[in-house]
Amino acid sequence: MRSAFPIPLWRVVGFLLILALSLLGTTPTVGHAASAQLTGWTPEAMMKVKNVSNVQVSPDGHRVVFTVTEAIMTDDKSDNLTHIHMANIDGSDVRQMTYGDKSCTSPQWSPDGRWIAFTSERSGKNNLWLLRADGGEAHQVTDVKTMVSRFRWSPDSAQIAFIMPDALTADEEKAQKGKNDAKVVDEHFKMHRLWVIPLAKDASGKHPARLLTKGELSVGRDLVPGWFDWSPDGRTIVFTHVPTPRANDWPLSDISTVDVAVGEIKPVAHTGAAEGSPLYSPDGRWIAYMASDDPPTWAGTADVFVVPVSGGPPRKLAETFDRLSPSGSARLLGWSADGQRIIFTEARGTVTRLSVLPVNGEPPQDLDRGEMVMSDIYLNPSQTIIGFTAQTTTSPPEAYITPLDRFAPVQVSRMNADLPDYPLGRTDVIHWQSSDGLEIEGLLTYPVGYEPGKRYPLLLLIHGGPASVFTQTFIASRRWYPIATFATQGYAILQPNIRGSSGYGKQWRYANYKDWGGMDYQDLMAGVDHVIQIGVADGDRLGVMGWSYGGYMTSWVITHTRRFKAASVGAGITNLMSFTGTTDILGFLPDYFGAELWENLDIYRAHSAMFNVKGVSTPTLIQHGEADARVPISQGYELYNALKRQNVPVKMVVYPRAPHGPQEPKQVLDIAKRNVEWFDHYLRQERLATKE
Numbered sequence: 001m002r003s004a005f006p007i008p009l010w011r012v013v014g015f016l017l018i019l020a021l022s023l024l025g026t027t028p029t030v031g032h033a034a035s036a037q038l039t040g041w042t043p044e045a046m047m048k049v050k051n052v053s054n055v056q057v058s059p060d061g062h063r064v065v066f067t068v069t070e071a072i073m074t075d076d077k078s079d080n081l082t083h084i085h086m087a088n089i090d091g092s093d094v095r096q097m098t099y100g101d102k103s104c105t106s107p108q109w110s111p112d113g114r115w116i117a118f119t120s121e122r123s124g125k126n127n128l129w130l131l132r133a134d135g136g137e138a139h140q141v142t143d144v145k146t147m148v149s150r151f152r153w154s155p156d157s158a159q160i161a162f163i164m165p166d167a168l169t170a171d172e173e174k175a176q177k178g179k180n181d182a183k184v185v186d187e188h189f190k191m192h193r194l195w196v197i198p199l200a201k202d203a204s205g206k207h208p209a210r211l212l213t214k215g216e217l218s219v220g221r222d223l224v225p226g227w228f229d230w231s232p233d234g235r236t237i238v239f240t241h242v243p244t245p246r247a248n249d250w251p252l253s254d255i256s257t258v259d260v261a262v263g264e265i266k267p268v269a270h271t272g273a274a275e276g277s278p279l280y281s282p283d284g285r286w287i288a289y290m291a292s293d294d295p296p297t298w299a300g301t302a303d304v305f306v307v308p309v310s311g312g313p314p315r316k317l318a319e320t321f322d323r324l325s326p327s328g329s330a331r332l333l334g335w336s337a338d339g340q341r342i343i344f345t346e347a348r349g350t351v352t353r354l355s356v357l358p359v360n361g362e363p364p365q366d367l368d369r370g371e372m373v374m375s376d377i378y379l380n381p382s383q384t385i386i387g388f389t390a391q392t393t394t395s396p397p398e399a400y401i402t403p404l405d406r407f408a409p410v411q412v413s414r415m416n417a418d419l420p421d422y423p424l425g426r427t428d429v430i431h432w433q434s435s436d437g438l439e440i441e442g443l444l445t446y447p448v449g450y451e452p453g454k455r456y457p458l459l460l461l462i463h464g465g466p467a468s469v470f471t472q473t474f475i476a477s478r479r480w481y482p483i484a485t486f487a488t489q490g491y492a493i494l495q496p497n498i499r500g501s502s503g504y505g506k507q508w509r510y511a512n513y514k515d516w517g518g519m520d521y522q523d524l525m526a527g528v529d530h531v532i533q534i535g536v537a538d539g540d541r542l543g544v545m546g547w548s549y550g551g552y553m554t555s556w557v558i559t560h561t562r563r564f565k566a567a568s569v570g571a572g573i574t575n576l577m578s579f580t581g582t583t584d585i586l587g588f589l590p591d592y593f594g595a596e597l598w599e600n601l602d603i604y605r606a607h608s609a610m611f612n613v614k615g616v617s618t619p620t621l622i623q624h625g626e627a628d629a630r631v632p633i634s635q636g637y638e639l640y641n642a643l644k645r646q647n648v649p650v651k652m653v654v655y656p657r658a659p660h661g662p663q664e665p666k667q668v669l670d671i672a673k674r675n676v677e678w679f680d681h682y683l684r685q686e687r688l689a690t691k692e
Contacts, residue, residue, distance in 0.1 A: 055387030328502030425487030462546030625658030
């Protein structure tokens with residue numbers, strides 16, 4: 001519903017001033033005045049949507065805990081504050097369990113149901129804390145110099161295993177303090193180690209932690225899920241490890257076990273594939289795990305294997321629909337209580353599916369009906385109930401539970417019940433044919449108040465990855481490209497799942513190998529043409545935007561067509577040649593393009609926007625995190641300087657501290673507001689009419 005409050009006089013004056021400036025051709029101001037005129041969903045209103053996650057059901061199936069994250073923005077703060085909540089399994093008696101100005105994250109029930117462990121920076125570092133399940137004050141368990149990341153309870157609830165990176169040595173601390181701290185690249189890595197700590201205190205009142213893994217291995221792996229699991233008898237832990245903690249090392253991941261009592265390490269899966277996500281069967285006789293293709297490829301393909309703990313060759317189970325693409329949020333969740341099935345989740349088109357994989361080799365079976373997008377899915381310790389976060393395009397994320405034996409979801413949280421009742425643009429799943437006849441699927445969000453027969457400005461939003469996928473998530477959740485705000489302003493928004501996306505099977509996901517900017521570009525243009533042909537889009541008012549690979553494709557679009565009146569490039573790869581030498585994932589492009597730069601210079605040059613940048617005329621906004629190791633900020637500067645020197649309207653905004661995906665609330669809000677302003681300035685009907 002529209003706001004009932006009258007519009008203040010200063011806003012009316014401000015609007016007229018902005019309109020006058022825009023008619024004169026003035027570029028948008030830094031003050032974000034344009035987005036302040038909206039009476040429905042604004043970027044500010046979207047920041048009020050709370051994220052609900054970590055939905056964990058108690059072992060007895062009577063209670064559930066979950067985390068709620070909200071944006072805190074004051075004069076001196078820009079934080080995401082997370083706290084733990086608890087509810088009965090039917091959603092009644094919801095209460096907050098933790099408080100304060102420090103986040104409390106990753107709650108886990110002890111198998112006996114008496115305790116909830118979580119991580120928090122209450123003491124300055126991210127440590128383990130314990131909270132009685134029936135309430136009371138939490139107390140600190142670990143006291144580390146670095147941080148606790150992943151952790152897991154032992155089956156008897158007597159210990160907790162956790163991963164922690166190595167701390168600085170005394171000499172390194174001294175050198176750092178004295179600013180004599182030169183670093184040699186690829187030397188002296190801070191490995192991630194597996195530790196175990198008892199629940200009981202020693203004579204001094206402390207919990208003495210004990211190191212389990214030593215040597216030249218780092219527990220866990222970046223980019224792809226890879227945790228660890230306790231054996232049912234609590235004697236061993238199976239874990240994933242890589243040679244170093246570098247992001248580029250994930251293809252080298254293997255699986256081993258460690259004896260908890262003596263620290264002896266034994267190999268489980270050490271092949272040319274990348275192995276991870278190991279899980280013990282309930283009877284302790286088997287280990288299930290995911291293994292990539294051999295050699296591993298960056299678009300992400302994996303299968304499930306089971307191997308006997310007593311020794312012997314692994315056995316491959318049936319293939320899943322999407323071959324467990326990590327970019328499609330694929331995860332192994334656990335075994336069923338009877339040890340006959342493995343529960344997993346993966347993308348299926350524009351939704352996610354919860355499925356089971358029989359260990360006898362039969363095909364997977366879906367549990368849900370594909371009516372929502374599920375995330376943060378967890379199996380409870382007794383392996384009977386699943387907790388998850390669910391959302392649709394028109395309903396915000398909330399906590400749900402369902403029995404494992406039948407999919408009957410029950411909503412247990414109402415954390416976003418107080419959101420403004422603003423109208424949302426309708427989102428449909430649509431299909432079109434690309435230039436070669438291949439059918440493409442995507443999401444089309446219509447403007448609020450859409451009138452059939454009337455044409456609207458269209459924004460083309462391109463996902464990252466390139467193996468990511470657009471799913472039917474709540475369009476008013478806070479994001480860099482605020483779909484609900486754009487729909488409120490009268491835009492149609494197209495989100496295409498072009499070839500290369502997850503959720504459509506392996507062949508589709510690999511269809512853009514050696515062809516970035518080729519048929520994927522044709523898929524995009526055919527989608528735009530389709531929305532014009534069905535009478536929704538105004539072909540004279542087109543905008544394009546995207547982050548990461550979406551930024552790559554946006555830079556490719558503006559260097560190959562002048563159809564678009566404005567563009568926004570977020571953390572975009574603009575020059576494959578310089579990118580491959582500076583990114584933290586050095587094996588990424590050689591895999592996608594089949595050669596190193598020095599082996600095939602032509603293919604890197606042919607697929608780089610920077611080598612087609614002459615003559616670009618599209619006004620372009622560039623946004624980039626200053627601490628981006630994945631797509632270094634130099635990629636943004638290359639495009640900015642090339643456009644600037646050709647007198648193309650261009651603005652580049654740099655976000656200090658921000659990695660590849662900015663998360664600080666004020667930065668997220670700034671990114672969103674600038675995108676709204678940019679397209680409002682260049683696609684607004686009044687300005688274009690005046691120019692004509």
